[in-house]
Amino acid sequence: MYEFLNTYLIGCIITSDEDKVFNSIGLKDTLGSEFTTKNKWNRYKQANIKVMKINWSKM
Numbered sequence: 225m226y227e228f229l230n231t232y233l234i235g236c237i238i239t240s241d242e243d244k245v246f247n248s249i250g251l252k253d254t255l256g257s258e259f260t261t262k263n264k265w266n267r268y269k270q271a272n273i274k275v276m277k278i279n280w281s282k283m
Contacts, residue, residue, distance in 0.1 A: 230280065234264060238273065245271045 238246075246252045251267045265275050 236265075236268070236275065242271070242273050245273065 243252075246267065249271060251271060254267070263269075268275050
């Protein structure tokens with residue numbers, strides 16, 4: 225299960241101000257026009273929101 229989740233699970237926590245940015249540029253409920261499987265974070269790039277990778281460890 226760990227390997228599956230580590231490979232396929234992605235998520236992001238954003239602030240309310242960052243959420244307002246998505247709303248203002250029309251990306252609240254969409255992945256963006258350039259979304260591909262190689263560029264999962266496209267809408268964050270379009271909104272100039274920095275994405276940081278967090279490495280999870282096995283419990």
